[in-house]
Amino acid sequence: MNAPAILRDVWLAAAAELESAEIDDARFEAEVLLRHATGLTRAQLYASLTDEIDPAAQQRFQTALAERTTRKPLAYITGTREFYRLEFRVTPDVLIPRPESELLVDAALDHMRQARIRTAQVADVGAGSGAVGIALARHRRGVQLVCSDVSRDALLVARDNAQRILRRPRAEFVQGDLLTPLPGPFHCVVANLPYIPEERIDDLEPEVSEHEPRIALTPGTSGTELILRLITQLPSRLHPNGIAVLEIDPGQEGAIAAAAQQMLPNAAVDILDDISQRPRAIRIVAG
Ligand SMILES: C[S@@+](CC[C@H](N)C(=O)[O-])C[C@H]1O[C@@H](n2cnc3c(N)ncnc32)[C@H](O)[C@@H]1O
The missing domain is CATH 3.40.50.150 (Vaccinia Virus protein VP39)
Structure with missing residues (x-):
């Protein structure tokens, strides 16, 4: 398991990794994955950027990040997609x-x-x-x-x-x-x-x-x-x-x-x- 790190560093490192995997909007996608893994809202994430990430959340985040670098769609990883301002559950069956x-x-x-x-x-x-x-x-x-x-x-x-x-x-x-x-x-x-x-x-x-x-x-x-x-x-x-x-x-x-x-x-x-x-x-x- 990785040593605990602060959220901002985890986020920026992930954005660089996604960019190397040729994923557009890497910074945004890294943020979505980080919020998914930590359960933080956007406001909470921005307010706690210098906090250490919880080790279990970091593990979840690294797993999600690895999946995304294989080009698995973000929505299949988070399990949701917004449509017509409503939140839909999505799986690889749809x-x-x-x-x-x-x-x-x-x-x-x-x-x-x-x-x-x-x-x-x-x-x-x-x-x-x-x-x-x-x-x-x-x-x-x-x-x-x-x-x-x-x-x-x-x-x-x-x-x-x-x-x-x-x-x-x-x-x-x-x-x-x-x-x-x-x-x-x-x-x-x-x-x-x-x-x-x-x-x-x-x-x-x-x-x-x-x-x-x-x-x-x-x-x-x-x-x-x-x-x-x-x-x-x-x-x-x-x-x-x-x-x-x-x-x-x-x-x-x-x-x-x-x-x-x-x-x-x-x-x-x-x-x-x-x-x-x-x-x-x-x-x-x-x-
Ligand atoms: C392009 S997806 C659209 C899904 C959804 N309507 C949307 O807009 O996100 C097409 C859907 O049609 C279904 N489908 C394919 N052939 C079909 C058929 N002959 N009769 C009914 N549904 C079919 C697929 O299983 C798939 O769920």
Whole structure:
């Protein structure tokens, strides 16, 4: 075991180690790992920088640091990730929720407010940690949420998040393919399904390609397979004036919007950009 050292020195040494492992934002990540190991809040850490670190905390910190230098994602080490200002539990069984997926929540909430849909049946298809559907249900009373995923382990994580984040039990969890196992029709369908073409996976950062579940990343060779299949299920599953918001990879918008318009000729279909001004979702409002 290392000799006790003061928190500031431990932090700075860790930041240098993470930087050598080519991790961006090394100083910030070292701070997060240090707070995780010590249980200190940010304010407490800053107020105790010249204190000695507790030996047990130092041991926990060195273990976490070693894991991070193998490029295991920070969120899998700390077990949490913030999404839509809510704290979600994440494990290696689920994709780590991405900030760009908050667009799906915004679009669905806006529509439900404008259309004055008060009691809404909502499906989160390919729910993973449940981040999208649970954030939506947390911000809109009267939402009855159903989450689907092919991964049973992912659904266990989603269930746990729903129990902690939603005040009342307003969510169900169903294992299966897309909308097939779900009741319906729905006022709202949100889906961030896997959309990365298989051949691109190995070019991604090791945090993604080596640690996130492959089933959460890619549906096959083109990347659009699952989203297009979900679109074929929508006509019988959306209420009139119901909304579907589907996350996409930039470049897929033309093919997916065209397929949506063909399957739902009376629907209003448009493309939503993320904060980097890149096409990130298809919005379909049933006619
Ligand atoms: C990109 S992850 C998104 C997770 C979560 N919605 C989020 O935004 O963080 C895609 C999820 O879809 C699930 N999935 C893959 N194929 C599926 C299918 N055919 N039907 C339902 N879910 C599927 C994966 O297991 C994974 O949890």
